[in-house]
Amino acid sequence: MIEIETLPFSRFFLPGPVGVRPEVLARMATPMIGHRVPEMVELMGYIQPRLRTIFGTTRPVYVSASSATGLMEGAVRNGARRHVLSLVNGAFSERFHRIALANGLKADALEVPWGQVHTPDVLDDALRRGIYDAVTVVHSETSTGALNPIRELAEVAHKNGDVAILVDSVSGLAGAPLRADEWSLDFVLTGSQKAFAVPPGLAFGVAQESVLERARSKTDRGTYFDFLEFEKNLEGNQTPNTPAVSLLFALAEQVEYIVREGIEARWARHAAMAERTYRWVDEMNARGVKLEILTPAGARSPTVTCIRVPTGWTGPKVVEETRRRGFAIATGYGKLKDVSFRIGHMGDHSVAGLEELLGVLTDVFR
């Protein structure tokens, strides 16, 4: 078989897929089990309460054998009636907008520049027109490191009547504060390969009754991401379709680990890693290396930071020089590829581990 060059968990700082602890990877070697058997029900029964704790919900948490993009599609097919307002401030919120259009819905984009976030006031103005029944928004924009004020945006949505807020928290959940029920998020989804630090291939979502009611009225909501099917099957701790069994074994290992750390302690650790990254940028500037964080203070995600490169550098050059020193980070995303790089300080990394990476980056810019 082909041998692919890889890096150990401790040196892998992409903003997704993130490094996965060897103990979690090892779980995937568990022999196969059926998917309509008591063993599977037992496994899902173990996973569910832990996932609910992480999401801050008493509702069932859907476990989809797909990437998060699949549940973004599910969000609009189940939760939007006719006309969607998409809050766009980066590549993934733009994708959410395109997904609405690609599923036959009307959708308008409300855009702010990449790196900026949306404000409740502007959303309020847009919704007051009364034409939108759903809002799509990205909590933590992996492409820019911006963190939208989801809780406040949800309040504004609900103040405007029967408007569902559909939240992509792909690089947010399990790293940045979020409480699905308390914040009244009509639907919130995430992927396994970001702050959860599980290999990619799973997506998780929680819908409130508001979205299920919409789903019931939509006869063309499809099958694979049909929320009513997820609900029905989870009553018996099952999944509508064949689950990715090996990934569920990894997930079971990891949700227990996360719950043992404590979700608030996990948020605090992510905040500390982010703060350390910001201080490092200051230190570099003090040395004359003109780095700049794309997103203004107060609007930053604790899980990923996008940093503009100084004159004479490109994103790919920073990544390549870092890789030559045995560490992985990412370039900027899309149109920011050449002018920036991104550090994923999320998942199971520690401030001490991050310190090693920052030492290497300091050397890169020396």
Add this chain to the structure above:
Amino acid sequence: MIEIETLPFSRFFLPGPVGVRPEVLARMATPMIGHRVPEMVELMGYIQPRLRTIFGTTRPVYVSASSATGLMEGAVRNGARRHVLSLVNGAFSERFHRIALANGLKADALEVPWGQVHTPDVLDDALRRGIYDAVTVVHSETSTGALNPIRELAEVAHKNGDVAILVDSVSGLAGAPLRADEWSLDFVLTGSQKAFAVPPGLAFGVAQESVLERARSKTDRGTYFDFLEFEKNLEGNQTPNTPAVSLLFALAEQVEYIVREGIEARWARHAAMAERTYRWVDEMNARGVKLEILTPAGARSPTVTCIRVPTGWTGPKVVEETRRRGFAIATGYGKLKDVSFRIGHMGDHSVAGLEELLGVLTDVFR
């Protein structure tokens, strides 16, 4: 972490997920790699030609992070224009029909009893009305062990003009003869967890230009299973969405193994396991144990056999007694659960390995 009771590969005969060789499972412990990096391109570049050999195609093979149900949805969203004819002869072909309806298409079911197969003549009659633009059909019905004559059905579809045949070969491909290009299958899909003997969580599909042309004309074909996105990304050996990286490592190991065995040798091994199963049923009848294969000779899948139980038995009782002896098989599916059991003789099992299971089953019925 929770400990789930499992059985080794050699004792695991479900008709999916099937037993996976330990070498394939072990590959999933490979550390993470990014999904827009040269390592991923290299990995997919290794997988693609081997997958194409297995499918009998020169076209790119989509690798979807989903179960096969996802690509069934993709099949109708991309490949059907308005009105679908669903050939139904079991639970999964019925599901294909429901998927067409759930995606806003018109769809009629042409049904034969569970365990029977469809004939070219009857399909020809149905298509001659000229109202259908697509046919959905299941190659190997995992719920019954019936094998539809896909090649002949495809000929009839094309004889009737611009009709696309959309084929679910979930428990067929890599176990039963199929050549995507030579048989002119407009779209054919399968899952990783059947005759491929890879853990569940991946689905594979091949579309001909006929289906891509349809996709181009459909603006509501969605995002996650958008065939044009798969095509575009595969030009650079990439995937539209984050792939299930760990499962791709397992897949790379297994496609090389399959190609080394040789696809025709693999088909022959499956046929030999099926024949051995039929002989065992005859032997049991000779001893007075009234077992009966659901599907008539000539219409049977080489990968799965559904067997009716004698008076005094139920499907669950056979499964339970087999399990007490350390082997896994399945009950009948859905409405056949109580009256039958199923043996999955597919993937990497051998006739010798199957012989052990049949010995145990003989003991069960003693």
